[in-house]
Amino acid sequence: MRDILKLSLSLGLICGVVGVILVAANKWTEEPRRQTTEAQRLESMRLVLPATVKNVSDGQPSKVPGVTFFQAFDEQGQIVALAAESVSLKGFGGAVKVLAGLDLQGEIQGVLVLNHGETPGIGTKVTDRKVSQSLWQVLAGKSETVAFPPNACLDSYSGKRLGEAPFTLNTNGIVGVSGATFSSNAVLDAINQIGLAWREEQDNLRQPKEK
DSSP states (O other): OHHHHHHHHHHHHHHHHHHHHHHHHHHHHHHHHHHHHHHHHHHHHHHHSOTTOOEEOOOEEOSSTTEEEEEEEOTTSOEEEEEEEEEEEEETTEEEEEEEEEOTTOBEEEEEEEEOOOOTTTTHHHHOOOOOOOHHHHHTTOOOOOSSOOOHHHHTTTTOBGGGOSOOTTSTTOOOOTTOHHHHHHHHHHHHHHHHHHHHHHHHHTSOOOO
16 A cells, blocks of 8 residues: 555656646747747748738737738838638648738738648648659759749639639639548638638728737
């Protein structure tokens, strides 16, 4: 009985120490992780926003759950574009986070999928932007690096106005991928959620925030 008590106390002490270490480690790494996430977000925004953008505001949550807007400014501090993040829970592998660049009239300039858990080779045909390269190109050292490779599904939203949403698959040029219905619908849902938020808040989004 005494040995069991000692063992229990030892295990409790070990668990307590490990818990303290984990809490401390999480606190120490919280800011670096936040900075890394922010840097990755800004890098992605550069791909879907105009080259004239020099600065992007902090995220502004919309009234639509899961949708966040960002104002993009030029060198003179004028709002020249917007970006919007949206999360859909309709993906085959769970949540799909989408980033869209917009002009001030709500026209989609580009779409990226930031995070997803979709099936490689199937759902990723919808979510990923990758350059198709032959074995010869790789072996010959002629492989290409493209910052914003084409994707038929994601690119089908470019040029569409959010005021025309909600969109539907395989209508008015919106493309889905056969065999990847869940992934296609997840991207569609995320874009339509952005459209809903845009229609409700577009006037405020085009105005600079009061300092």
